[in-house]
Amino acid sequence: MLKISNALKSIYAEHKILYTIGLLLIFTGSLLYPFIPYIRFMLFFSVFCGSCCIIYGLLCRLEKCPYDAVRIIAKICRVSALILICIFTVSFITVQALIIDGMKENESECEYIIVLGGGVNGTKPSAALVCRLDRAEKYLNDYPESTAILCGGQGSRELITEAQAMETYLLSRGIDKKRLIKEEHSTDTRENISNAINIIRSTGNSGIPSTAIVSNGFHLYRTKLIAKKQGIDTPVMLNAKMPPIPALIVNLHLREYFSVILEYMNL
Numbered sequence: 333m334l335k336i337s338n339a340l341k342s343i344y345a346e347h348k349i350l351y352t353i354g355l356l357l358i359f360t361g362s363l364l365y366p367f368i369p370y371i372r373f374m375l376f377f378s379v380f381c382g383s384c385c386i387i388y389g390l391l392c393r394l395e396k397c398p399y400d401a402v403r404i405i406a407k408i409c410r411v412s413a414l415i416l417i418c419i420f421t422v423s424f425i426t427v428q429a430l431i432i433d434g435m436k437e438n439e440s441e442c443e444y445i446i447v448l449g450g451g452v453n454g455t456k457p458s459a460a461l462v463c464r465l466d467r468a469e470k471y472l473n474d475y476p477e478s479t480a481i482l483c484g485g486q487g488s489r490e491l492i493t494e495a496q497a498m499e500t501y502l503l504s505r506g507i508d509k510k511r512l513i514k515e516e517h518s519t520d521t522r523e524n525i526s527n528a529i530n531i532i533r534s535t536g537n538s539g540i541p542s543t544a545i546v547s548n549g550f551h552l553y554r555t556k557l558i559a560k561k562q563g564i565d566t567p568v569m570l571n572a573k574m575p576p577i578p579a580l581i582v583n584l585h586l587r588e589y590f591s592v593i594l595e596y597m598n599l
Contacts, residue, residue, distance in 0.1 A: 357379065357382030371582075387413075391407075392410065431553045431588060438568055439471075440568055445480045445543070447481065447482050454490070459580075464547060465498055469502060471546065471570060480511060482495040483523075525545070544567070544569075547570075548571075548572050550584045551584075552569050552571060554595050
């Protein structure tokens with residue numbers, strides 16, 4: 333045990349800052365993960381980054397190994413890791429700039445407004461979804477000829493469909509039920525928009541009439557990409573701003589980065 337302890341102290345002493353940061357990220361992320369569900373992606377990413385810090389430190393140590401093969405492999409891995417970090421940093425900044433720029437609204441009167449699903453806690457809309465519904469309510473009051481398509485099926489931890497929860501919320505705010513159409517089968521943004529388009533076409537429209545889409549600001553850029561792919565050439569984008577909770581905002585922007593990359597890859 334003493335030899336192991338001395339070996340660990342020796343390893344730690346070589347890159348104290350790197351190992352300390354790594355251990356703090358892993359400990360903090362693991363500790364908070366079960367208790368703060370709305371920032372779990374950020375906490376998972378924290379654990380991942382912490383693990384990378386420790387692995388990087390170990391690779392630096394292995395480069396001093398007396399065996400040539402081990403040194404070469406360690407150096408290749410370390411340099412590859414640096415290249416990936418640079419690629420991630422540049423792409424992350426670029427995507428975040430696009431996301432922020434995509435938060436701009438271009439509001440105008442449309443025949444239909446698509447309200448994207450955003451999670452339900454039991455039977456109540458999540459915080460993000462409430463923001464979307466409040467923005468949709470304002471739009472429907474401003475443009476009384478518009479019809480809302482409420483999108484979202486029932487998730488594994490949801491007692492009702494997202495569309496049902498959305499309808500109940502808007503009805504309680506005085507919106508006429510005749511102006512609400514439920515789409516209760518979609519499970520993600522692509523299906524939200526695709527199924528909503530099918531509903532619009534089923535009403536006898538040969539093409540896609542003027543259509544607005546409401547979602548939270550961080551989500552608008554990717555939503556616009558998907559909408560254009562599915563035939564809505566010039567969608568009107570409506571920004572349902574999130575509550576100013578820093579941890580939540582960081583979590584959403586971090587997760588959205590990976591979602592945008594996957595969308596570009598058509599995955």
